[in-house]
Amino acid sequence: AIVDAIRAALSGDTGDRPLAGRHVIVTSGPTHEPIDPVRYIANRSSGAQGTAIAQALVALGARVTFVTGPATVPPPAGVDLRAIETAEQMRQAVEGALPADAAVLAAAVADWRIESPAQGKIKKDRNGAPPALSFAENRDILAELSRPGPDRPALVVGFAAETDDVIANATAKRARKGCDWIVANDVSPGTGIMGGAENAVTLIRADGAETWERMSKPEVAARLARRMAEALGHGTAEEAAQ
Template sequence: MKRILLIVGGGIAAYKCLELVRRARDRGIAVRCVMTDAAQQFVTPLSFASLSADTVYTDLFSLNEESEIGHIRLSREADLVVVAPATADLLAKLANGIADNLAGAVLLATDKPVLVAPAMNPRMWSHPATRRNVERLRDDGLRFVGPNRGEMAESGEAGEGRMAEPAEILAAIEAMLSADKPLAGKRVIVTSGPTHEPIDPVRYLANRSSGKQGHAIAAAAAAAGAQVTLVSGPVSIPDPQGVTTIHVETAREMLAAVEETLPADIAICAAAVADWRPDSEGAQKMKKEGNKQAPELSLVENPDILRTLAQHHTLRPTLVVGFAAETETVVDHARAKLERKGCDLIVANDVSHATGIMGGDHNTVHLVSPADVESWEDMPKTEVAARLVARIAEILKAHR
């Protein structure tokens, strides 16, 4: 059984770690907890002890524990150390080797991998001191999950700094605990986000894609050992760690970047590429003429990136996966798209306005292959990504 040591920092997000402990134990992962003094102001040690079925450690100067060099033992008995929520104070202490409490001593003494889930006010997260600490920790080999964008519980402010959800943290934990890297040695291309097709210097045609699903897939493929290139349209989310990211604007730029990245073993086309673009881009901003008549907009078809990859004569990836964002008869449209494009698998979802999938953190998908359809329940996009990558690895293994 794999074991994690969970260091709980002092933030309102500490309550989410109760759910993390429960989910981890449901997946067969043992959890032992260390709580800072500040963490105990938000959640009681008894709560974590009850869910983890283990002792909760809080005091660096515990006579019973430290007589046996407890902080060393705690740091070495786990397979992975997880810090959640990782406050600005904890990050600063860890980056500078300060061990004035049990959490700091454990982190300084450990010889195991460390996963950090930051959580703090957006201005604290963006402060130069915090950015320096984060970069130093990344250089030291620590892995990060989050933070996400959203509204802060304590201040009502919105921005980047919200702790990753328990499902996201658990997916990162499982990826780091897995000795098996099913995509090790594989080259993977992932497209993500929308494309912007310019009308004039100010306006463009686009869609509501946030890029969250494609970026999560890129991160999951990297965690599975793949060498990943992410070709991303304009999005407001950060680049995934451990992934080479190419930023583009238009469908033609995306296709060029994808073709430049070939050859690859796997291509996952999760981007919501605009089907059409204006046949010409105005050199100047289009102005109202006062006659209340809208200007005519002539459209031409954009290149089909999925079909280009699936039907490539010389450099077709072994496995080509497409996405079908539909608003009606989702599975039927996905089946038709699978046959029309010539790809191996379609991930289909309902993106009608009522579902809230575009821009949201959850997804409900159907995996459509030539042989069957598999429907998954609603789950976080990070979990969809992890399961999709696992399924892709199974398909490749069977293909071999």
Template sequence: MLQGKRVLLIIGGGIAAYKALELIRLLRKEGAGVTPVLTKAAAEFVTPLSVGALAGEKVYSDLFDLTDEAEMGHIQLSRVADLIVVAPATADLMAKAAHGLAGDLASTLLLATDTPVLMVPAMNVRMWLHAATQRNLEMLRSDGVRILGPDEGEMACGEFGPGRMAEPAAILAAVQDALQAGPLAGKHVIVTSGPTHEPIDPVRYIANRSSGAQGTALARALAGLGAKVTFVTGPASVPPPEGVTVVRVETAAQMLGAVQAALPADAAVFAAAVADWRVQNAAQHKMKKDGSGQPPALQFAENPDILATVSQMQAGRPRLVVGFAAETEKVLDHATAKRLRKGCDWIVANDVSPETGIMGGDENAVTLITDKGAESWPRTGKDMVARRLAERIAEALA
């Protein structure tokens, strides 16, 4: 899909540099040529030999290498590529690029280019959340730099939070998005994601454990294939992807309203974990204990069924409607019945029992249920699940 495209890959100095090796392999598998640039710090984590062997090209690292300057020159090197990818983009590299510094080959290339740039940040969570890094991030975005990630999770330093570099498969999808229209060009896809919060009072609510990771990965993959994506998200812990239209909601009713407002669409994928019930008599002020030992009498009402509402539309129904079924028992039986009951085209079923670690985790194991039967996919990262599902959606809409 990237045949004839050329990527200039700048590898920054961080433990995540090892992921750049897999990224090179994926890019070349898709037909792209990769010209690698190693910072001095990056060479402490991956060797020029391994990078060059995978890329099949010379590795550049020294701004003042006379041979390199005679053969290519850093100005020309910065402009022969179709896209510059910085992965990992360290806090130092981001700061240099944001402020126009050019003290080494990598930063000089970023300053001397008019080629589109995609940065994939990776750093300690405190460095990522630092006010200086966030200022630099906004400056880079305002300069037109695409940003992918970072992901949230446990890091090599032992801390947990945002700062992990996006996985190579997700970077590949972002590269494809930047370099080509893709099979979903001209198509509009609605994706719902995350939990909903149904208020009990102004400070308490009913929710679930959904992180929004799978819906986010799917929106990113669809955008990577060229789709215009409207991403309707509840209050998820995973940040929304770049390059999509984000609509933030809290409740199921708000999510339904946002979906209806986003129509018409070619496809709609309902990955959100919508609360089945809401509190009908939610208090206007914070509930207080009265000393009686009796809990408040909460009255519940059924939430609107977003999947069924859209699936059963008489006019303006998307060509393809995909639902998700998160089950803890009889997964295939419940999911198959759900597809028929709701009237959707496909159901993506998974087992979210606590022992699977899937809800809120980095991996998923799903079964795609259509009118042709059930197709089980092996357990893998949520980015890979998203990529595979996005490709199937593209085939269905072709």
């Protein structure tokens, strides 16, 4: 608390740092799953929403570990940056960043990887037969992090990128994964959300769903960070433990 007070004084901060002393893990961006040395499976996540969330949490005083896939937006300032490529690398980076008071898993993590990526570039054969790709399911970072135990963050926030039945699917996902909140959004191509500047989200908690109007991704991030600060309450984890 003294360190926080000194830090706040040095930064000229007037005291609105409700997350000072808190450690939050944020994941962001896509993951890339290699097929061979030159090809990979990707997704359209730009990392814009996860980056904005990290920035908003830093602005409220949190110490943020930012685990990011190959995003197209530049990473936020003031975070502990862990750049990864695959879903499995992301899982290990998240695990390695524990313990944490909260986690926001905003990355668009590949559900599957190629079971055995080729060591050399896969060539077309003369018959035009396509390669047979065998998939394996990636471990579920959100479900594993949400499992009760000593290392479970007090507040685990997942994301649900849906194209159909957004609220129903996201509500079911919250129950299935065991996380506290789900930020659900509609990533249908027509919405322009994935890769775009705005987001229209529904925050799903145990007590129901709350749909926010469409706003910029930094505005979504600021509102989410504020809600997280309220949920975590005042005082640092260290203080709470004393």
